[in-house]
Amino acid sequence: MVLQPYYNAVFRSVFILYFRKYFKCMYPYSFINGKIIPFNKAFIQVNDLALLRGYGCFEYFCTYKGLPVLIDDYLKRFENSARELDLPLPYQKNEIVQIVMNLLKKNNITEAGIRFILTGGYSEDAFTVSKPNFIILIEPLKIPEKNVYRKGVKLITLKHQREFSSAKSINYLTAIRNFHVCKKENAYDVLYYFNNHILEVTRSNFFIFKENNLLTPKDDILHGITRKIIIEIASKEFKIEERELPLIELNAATEAFLSGTTKKVLPVVMVDKLKIGNGKVGLNSKHLLKLFENYISKRIQEFQDKYRISH
Numbered sequence: 001m002v003l004q005p006y007y008n009a010v011f012r013s014v015f016i017l018y019f020r021k022y023f024k025c026m027y028p029y030s031f032i033n034g035k036i037i038p039f040n041k042a043f044i045q046v047n048d049l050a051l052l053r054g055y056g057c058f059e060y061f062c063t064y065k066g067l068p069v070l071i072d073d074y075l076k077r078f079e080n081s082a083r084e085l086d087l088p089l090p091y092q093k094n095e096i097v098q099i100v101m102n103l104l105k106k107n108n109i110t111e112a113g114i115r116f117i118l119t120g121g122y123s124e125d126a127f128t129v130s131k132p133n134f135i136i137l138i139e140p141l142k143i144p145e146k147n148v149y150r151k152g153v154k155l156i157t158l159k160h161q162r163e164f165s166s167a168k169s170i171n172y173l174t175a176i177r178n179f180h181v182c183k184k185e186n187a188y189d190v191l192y193y194f195n196n197h198i199l200e201v202t203r204s205n206f207f208i209f210k211e212n213n214l215l216t217p218k219d220d221i222l223h224g225i226t227r228k229i230i231i232e233i234a235s236k237e238f239k240i241e242e243r244e245l246p247l248i249e250l251n252a253a254t255e256a257f258l259s260g261t262t263k264k265v266l267p268v269v270m271v272d273k274l275k276i277g278n279g280k281v282g283l284n285s286k287h288l289l290k291l292f293e294n295y296i297s298k299r300i301q302e303f304q305d306k307y308r309i310s311h
């Protein structure tokens with residue numbers, strides 16, 4: 001009798017282990033329109049505008065020590081994306097936080113990616129927006145290997161500007177269509193530019209150092225949460241320039257890096273055939289990565305205190 005909770009926990013862990021193995025990537029429980037359900041039963045109809053026309057927005061962020069530490073920042077951007085696409089969010093922000101906490105508990109996770117998806121809804125004429133479907137998926141976290149940070153990465157440039165650039169829309173047509181070019185050219189990712197100005201990487205923001213000045217594009221990009229944090233923490237030590245960044249300024253860059261939720265501060269040592277600085281990972285970028293990790297440790301502590309989570 002006393003052993004019953006122990007058996008339940010073991011049974012649940014074994015179930016989750018086999019489920020993940022069988023379904024390759026997802027954790028077993030997802031959330032769709034008000035219900036926490038097993039991932040293999042999480043369906044929406046095929047006449048959703050997300051499928052028919054690519055109409056919808058999403059968010060993606062990760063846990064730290066199993067907690068959705070930066071959820072408030074990502075929810076704010078999610079609200080903004082929904083507003084830009086004129087899609088009503090079916091839940092209040094505090095309700096979504098509660099759902100995520102429940103989902104994480106139910107999935108018994110250590111570290112995970114959390115994806116919110118808000119679709120255009122079921123459309124009778126395949127064009128008119130209706131009531132959105134709201135989905136939350138819990139996914140295994142994929143982060144770059146340590147040696148990628150040690151060596152830095154190469155980017156290749158492509159002329160492109162994302163539609164509704166300040167919204168995190170589900171449309172990644174150009175990014176996915178060009179992924180094979182990256183592989184062929186031994187590059188890590190694609191750097192978008194438009195009108196000869198650098199914009200962003202397919203799923204990251206872009207920064208350069210010119211000595212101790214830190215520069216990053218300001219407009220026509222997705223304003224990354226990682227970008228925002230980097231600007232905040234770097235402003236204490238470096239001069240920040242958020243402005244238009246002509247492609248030609250890459251020639252004067254002493255260092256470059258990309259920023260994103262899973263990549264944090266990832267050094268860029270080459271763009272097309274141009275070596276950035278001396279072609280090696282720079283000290284400022286390494287230092288920023290440390291500052292970023294310290295910042296996250298502080299936010300973990302604040303989150304634990306706010307939700308009275310015992311450590």
Ligand SMILES: Cc1ncc(COP(=O)(O)O)c(C=O)c1O
Nearest residue numbers: 203204205222224225226260261
């Ligand atoms: C187009 C684009 N730019 C920038 C980013 C980086 O944003 P964040 O730091 O919030 O991950 C992303 C993230 O997915 C993105 O898709």
